Amino acid sequence: xxxxxxxxxxxxxxxxxxxxxxxxxxxxxxxxxxxxxxxxxxxxxxxxxxxxxxxxxxxxxxxxxxxxxxxxxxxxxxxxxxxxxxxxxxxxxxxxxxxxxxxxxxxxxxxxxxxxxxxxxxxxxxxxxxxxxxxxxxxxxxxxxxxxxxxxxxxxxxxxxxxxxxxxxxxxxxxxxxxxxxxxxxxxxxxxxxxxxxxxxxxxxxxxxxxxxxxxxxxxxxxxxxxxxxxxxxxxxxxxxxxxxxxxxxxxxxxxxxxxxxxxxxxxxxxxxxxxxxxxxxxxxxxxxxxxxxxxxxxxxxxxxxxxxxxxxxxxxxxxxxxxxxxxxxxxxxxxxxxxxxxxxxxxxxxxxxxxxxxxxxxxxxxxxxxxxxxxxxxxxxxxxxxxxxxxxxxxxxxxxxxxxxxxxxxxxxxxxxxxxxxxxxxxxxxx
Amino acid sequence: xxxxxxxxxxxxxxxxxxxxxxxxxxxxxxxxxxxxxxxxxxxxxxxxxxxxxxxxxxxxxxxxxxxxxxxxxxxxxxxxxxxxxxxxxxxxxxxxxxxxxxxxxxxxxxxxxxxxxxxxxxxxxxxxxxxxxxxxxxxxxxxxxxxxxxxxxxxxxxxxxxxxxxxxxxxxxxxxxxxxxxxxxxxxxxxxxxxxxxxxxxxxxxxxxxxxxxxxxxxxxxxxxxxxxxxxxxxxxxxxxxxxxxxxxxxxxxxxxxxxxxxxxxxxxxxxxxxxxxxxxxxxxxxxxxxxxxxxxxxxxxxxxxxxxxxxxxxxxxxxxxxxxxxxxxxxxxxx
Ligand code: SF4
Ligand code: SF4
Numbered sequence: 001x002x003x004x005x006x007x008x009x010x011x012x013x014x015x016x017x018x019x020x021x022x023x024x025x026x027x028x029x030x031x032x033x034x035x036x037x038x039x040x041x042x043x044x045x046x047x048x049x050x051x052x053x054x055x056x057x058x059x060x061x062x063x064x065x066x067x068x069x070x071x072x073x074x075x076x077x078x079x080x081x082x083x084x085x086x087x088x089x090x091x092x093x094x095x096x097x098x099x100x101x102x103x104x105x106x107x108x109x110x111x112x113x114x115x116x117x118x119x120x121x122x123x124x125x126x127x128x129x130x131x132x133x134x135x136x137x138x139x140x141x142x143x144x145x146x147x148x149x150x151x152x153x154x155x156x157x158x159x160x161x162x163x164x165x166x167x168x169x170x171x172x173x174x175x176x177x178x179x180x181x182x183x184x185x186x187x188x189x190x191x192x193x194x195x196x197x198x199x200x201x202x203x204x205x206x207x208x209x210x211x212x213x214x215x216x217x218x219x220x221x222x223x224x225x226x227x228x229x230x231x232x233x234x235x236x237x238x239x240x241x242x243x244x245x246x247x248x249x250x251x252x253x254x255x256x257x258x259x260x261x262x263x264x265x266x267x268x269x270x271x272x273x274x275x276x277x278x279x280x281x282x283x284x285x286x287x288x289x290x291x292x293x294x295x296x297x298x299x300x301x302x303x304x305x306x307x308x309x310x311x312x313x314x315x316x317x318x319x320x321x322x323x324x325x326x327x328x329x330x331x332x333x334x335x336x337x338x339x340x341x342x343x344x345x346x347x348x349x350x351x352x353x354x355x356x357x358x359x360x361x362x363x364x365x366x367x368x369x370x371x372x373x374x375x376x377x378x379x380x381x382x383x384x385x386x387x388x389x390x391x392x393x394x395x396x397x398x399x400x401x402x403x404x405x406x407x408x409x410x411x412x413x414x415x416x417x418x419x420x421x422x423x424x425x426x427x428x429x430x431x432x
Numbered sequence: 433x434x435x436x437x438x439x440x441x442x443x444x445x446x447x448x449x450x451x452x453x454x455x456x457x458x459x460x461x462x463x464x465x466x467x468x469x470x471x472x473x474x475x476x477x478x479x480x481x482x483x484x485x486x487x488x489x490x491x492x493x494x495x496x497x498x499x500x501x502x503x504x505x506x507x508x509x510x511x512x513x514x515x516x517x518x519x520x521x522x523x524x525x526x527x528x529x530x531x532x533x534x535x536x537x538x539x540x541x542x543x544x545x546x547x548x549x550x551x552x553x554x555x556x557x558x559x560x561x562x563x564x565x566x567x568x569x570x571x572x573x574x575x576x577x578x579x580x581x582x583x584x585x586x587x588x589x590x591x592x593x594x595x596x597x598x599x600x601x602x603x604x605x606x607x608x609x610x611x612x613x614x615x616x617x618x619x620x621x622x623x624x625x626x627x628x629x630x631x632x633x634x635x636x637x638x639x640x641x642x643x644x645x646x647x648x649x650x651x652x653x654x655x656x657x658x659x660x661x662x663x664x665x666x667x668x669x670x671x672x673x674x675x676x677x678x679x680x681x682x683x684x685x686x687x688x689x690x691x692x693x694x695x696x697x698x699x700x701x702x703x704x705x706x707x708x709x710x711x712x713x714x715x716x717x718x719x720x721x722x723x724x725x726x727x728x729x730x731x732x733x734x735x736x737x738x739x740x741x742x743x744x745x746x747x748x749x750x751x752x753x754x755x756x757x758x759x760x761x762x763x764x765x766x767x768x
Binding site for chain 2: 236240246249319324326330333335366396397411413415
């Protein structure tokens with residue numbers, strides 16, 4: 001695959017993506033089920049689950065271990081066969097605070113508790129299956145997929161296979177390894193949505209994935225090649241790029257009749273429908289500054305340290321472990337932090353890897369951050385107003401429209417991490 | 433235990449790799465090309481002015497830097513790049529006829545008062561350092577002129593820019609230029625565009641400033657909206673005035689746009705990041721008012737009109753940022 005060396009962003013800024021080059025050729029390394037799995041109850045946007053198992057109880061792989069009532073809820077399943085060792089608060093890498101998790105110790109023969117059967121010709125049953133399988137936006141958004149699939153009046157379904165993060169390639173790898181399965185999942189989603197048009201958004205060039213393209217064509221799926229840009233990978237901007245339609249502020253694509261799903265999500269639905277397997281494993285890209293990218297298939301709930309150990313890395317060689325990509329992931333305080341069902345990437349950086357934001361200089365008002373911002377807001381002014389706690393000004397500057405892409409920090413010649421002011425500004429602007 | 437060694441950090445974790453010092457060094461490099469052109473056109477005096485300005489700021493910067501390191505204070509400028517840019521701007525913004533000691537004085541005031549001083553006491557540069565220093569010099573000069581019973585500086589006393597003939601006859605100063613080597617005699621308009629030995633050092637060759645300025649603005653992403661709106665506004669005003677007075681619009685444009693002060697100021701001073709607006713509309717408005725005010729002051733024969741206009745507008749920079757902001761994504765009303 002001819003990965004370009006750079007992504008082109010607004011304001012003529014470039015993002016180096018050379019680390020992606022050739023990485024999609026590396027097959028997924030399938031990791032053994034972990035000895036211990038830590039499964040968070042909160043792995044979706046919405047109401048938190050409650051454990052449906054008790055301490056000391058035996059569980060089988062695929063068994064539901066947490067659920068809640070309500071529309072915005074998605075159950076979680078045991079990724080291994082074993083015994084519930086405990087239900088405790090553990091540091092959650094996305095919520096950035098301790099949260100309830102079921103801790104399972106591997107024991108006994110590995111088996112799978114299959115999902116119940118659903119009628120795949122019935123829209124409502126596909127939606128129900130999606131929920132029961134615990135499927136969320138696997139690209140990192142964690143939005144309950146069944147809620148998206150239940151949207152009415154959808155004319156276009158976009159499959160986001162763009163994979164914009166500079167050090168992630170697992171989606172492209174999935175397209176290479178499982179083309180038929182991915183397309184099968186896409187078709188199920190389209191059926192549930194009743195969408196007339198299916199658009200497959202990819203950054204690959206014509207002829208690079210011949211098998212997938214052939215299957216797409218047979219299935220009436222439109223393949224659209226998206227220009228190489230990091231910001232265009234965001235859901236709302238992708239809709240504008242492909243369809244020229246703007247998602248109004250404060251709404252989501254379904255408001256304008258569009259639903260966007262990631263290809264890993266489509267694959268998860270295929271597995272649920274045809275293998276009766278809920279979300280207990282997934283693919284991700286592991287990037288280390290020492291050895292580049294490897295593609296890994298892991299069980300959810302596996303601790304980061306165990307992933308590194310399985311791949312033969314000495315954890316002491318790294319001083320930053322990041323769940324997610326270099327642009328959007330948070331680094332974690334402990335290698336005992338588990339991976340989630342929406343962890344598409346894991347990044348390990350050695351002490352020698354640059355720490356570009358360690359010495360921040362005063363803002364020189366160069367306006368680079370404003371020029372690169374893909375949603376056309378003014379991060380420099382937002383930073384100023386956040387410091388001055390001027391809520392009215394923050395609202396006038398439309399801080400809530402920030403998509404938290406991090407590009408403003410990425411280009412700042414004073415090495416300022418503006419993201420913290422954007423989060424701060426959002427928090428302030430949200431208050432009544 | 434590995435967890436104690438791990439660092440907890442928010443995203444992002446990568447950076448484009450371009451920093452403030454690189455921006456300053458590249459700006460300095462671009463201005464050096466202009467300086468070279470000015471030395472070729474204006475001769476040794478131009479070189480001396482530039483070296484005096486650069487030398488002064490570097491001595492002051494090195495002294496302050498050494499003191500800060502000695503006292504274990506975080507140095508205000510770790511690299512000399514930014515002070516060097518300030519020094520170069522002073523050198524290029526001086527009239528060639530200025531006494532050398534005045535250049536040293538302006539450079540001293542720039543680095544000490546308006547670069548280090550403003551940053552320390554106001555946490556930001558509200559006024560363009562070189563422009564503010566020159567305005568102080570002009571104030572002193574004006575007081576001296578007034579004291580001598582004159583309203584205008586002797587250099588400008590004969591200028592009458594309100595009439596077509598007045599402008600024509602004021603152009604004698606640009607009418608004695610000949611392009612060296614090819615020996616081509618230049619008209620005042622051509623001289624203003626190609627080869628001026630009068631006025632600001634940095635504006636000795638407008639065409640060089642235009643080319644180098646445009647490359648620098650593109651390469652280093654200067655606030656180009658200010659440049660465009662300043663030059664366009666000035667061109668329209670000058671052409672309009674030329675037509676209205678039944679004069680020569682080309683000469684008018686050449687005079688108002690290409691006198692050394694405006695052309696150099698538009699590219700390298702009016703785009704100084706800290707003292708200029710951030711928003712797109714703010715930048716357009718800033719350029720519009722900068723050109724209008726400069727034009728008015730030029731017509732009134734005020735010495736240093738462009739620099740005074742710049743300092744006045746610097747004061748209102750934050751207000752410009754509040755006027756209108758562009759519509760972000762989600763508010764543009766693209767069809768549903
Ligand atoms: S890029 Fe950095 S230095 Fe430039 S205006 Fe934005 S925050 Fe300030
Ligand atoms: S993080 Fe927000 S403000 Fe910064 S560039 Fe992205 S969208 Fe714009």
